[in-house]
Amino acid sequence: MKKYTDTGKKDTRSGFGAGLTELGRTNPDVVALCADLVGSLKMQDFIDENPERFFQVGIAEANMMGIAAGLTIGGKIPFTGTFANFSTGRVYDQIRQSIAYSGKNVKICASHAGLTLGEDGATHQILEDIGLMKMLPGMTVINPCDYNQTKAATIAIAQHDGPVYLRFGRPKVANFTPEDQKFEIGKAVLLNEGTDVTIIATGHLVWEALQAAEQLEERGISAEVIDIHTIKPLDEAAILASVEKTGCVVTAEEHNFLGGLGESVARTLTLNQPAPQEFVATMDTFGESGTPEQLMEKYGLNAAAIVKASEKVIKRK
Helix, strand or coil, X not given: CCCCCCCCCEEHHHHHHHHHHHHHHHCCCEEEEECCCHHHHCCHHHHHHCHHHEEECCCCHHHHHHHHHHHHHCCCEEEEEEEHHHHCCCCHHHHHHHHHCCCCCCEEXXXXXXXXXXXXXXXXXXXXXXXXXXXXXXXXXXXXXXXXXXXXXXXXXXXXCCCEEEECCCCEECCCCCCCCCCCCCCCEEEECCCCEEEEECCCHHHHHHHHHHHHHHXXXXXXXEECCEEECCCHHHXXXXXXXXCCEEEEEEEECCCCHHHHHHHHHHHHCCCCEEEEEECCCCCCCCCHHHHHHHCCCCHHHHHHHHHHHHHCC
16 A cells, blocks of 8 residues: 655644645735634734734634624635634534625634544533534535645635635644645545545544554555545545445544534435445544543544454445
8 A cells, every 4th residue: 555654743723824824925815813812723923924914802702703704795715713612612603694694705714623632621622513514504614634734725715715614633643645735625535545445534533544554454454545624515426436446434533423524424325325334433422631642542533443443344345
């Protein structure tokens, strides 16, 4: 199989910050808003270079969404920044009514998503945000896998007309995708070709999927690995083409199996090409306080869990 190299661990939130800074230099319509978390969202460089294009709203996330919606009327492209829990659950009504319903060109940028928020615990570890956002008509949902891909996604969504939910994380993770990659919204990335099982992963679980594929290869199992950075719109053609070849699929995500990537893939298979599927995700549970590594191990969100699920689903073919 093709080998991927970790060029040095970086946090995806820094990829967002780098992308936003670049946009500040190239797109005068881009403005940024934050709910008192500039440091966590890595927005300081943008602010330093464009102080007149930044709005510090404070701990008033609902107001931030309303302001962002209003800014689009004047042709601005607002990027909102706060934790994923506060970007979705706390402000769902404002997003639904003021942004999604009216198709406002707001980019909802959400850091510290999933279990890997770590020690802050269950109140901050949102595991249902993908489901909340993908159910909104017209909302694009993107969950990149590393620093380089998050930077590329941040830049790409500025060119997309319509509301976007961009999800990224807190910890430093493997950075392995090309620095000069072309990010295409709605286009899956085939990372490894295989014949025995399709592994479809998103976010931090993409690197774990690649590690799982290497371990499976050592056991004589050929795994196809697909990076789904855009959960909505979903690249159904890529999924169906792969599963037609392998006959089974494992989905892997740092999210509840209810409402996440796995359910979108299951719907696609049910309507077009039924096949056995196993889910690597949290199973209808909240998280808890712990290090990212401890939590990913306890909740079964790692390469070992993907290997186990792959071996199980192959037996169901």
